[in-house]
Amino acid sequence: MRITKMTSQATDLTFRADKPFEFIRRQSGMTLIEALVLVLVIVILVISIYIGVVFAEKQLVTNYRDRVATLLVTGELEMEYYRHSRSQPFLLQTGVEYVIDELTKGKVLTGRMTIELRRGQESSNEQLLDFVYLVATLTWRDPFTKEPRYIRMREDYFM
Secondary structure, eight states, X not given: OEXXXXXXXXXXXXXXXXXXXXXXXXXXXXXXXXXXXXHHHHHHHHHHHHHHHHHHHHHHHHHHHHHHHHHHHHHHHHHHHHHHHTTOOOOOOSSEEEEEEEEEXXXXXXXXXXXXXXXXXXXXXXXXXXXXXXXXXXXXXXXXTOOEEEEEEEEEEEO
């Protein structure tokens, strides 16, 4: 019994029902060099994806710590604004320690905040206006890079 399967313009592929794998045996496979090149390409892709994930994770942690530091500084400046609006004196800080992140069990990343009072003048409608402003700075050392990092913000108070 002869069954004809798949025909094309180039070849007439036929196989016997009693030899179903004859068609597969006729196909040429990959050479060893082609297989090694394929494995090399896959390894390079996996390594580059891994490096990208590691970099993204470090950047995510850095962005999180920057956001926490920004919120801490903003909160302190808001508190000073509240005091000023109630005619209370500013409570300036010098090197007050704040927790930014928990690193491992029992270890935390801390930063030091300093709030300074400065004076300035601004010209508006040909008038010279006196004002004071607070500069809040939170500094810490990044655990990955060991580089110093800081967030600095300013709030103006016109008299």
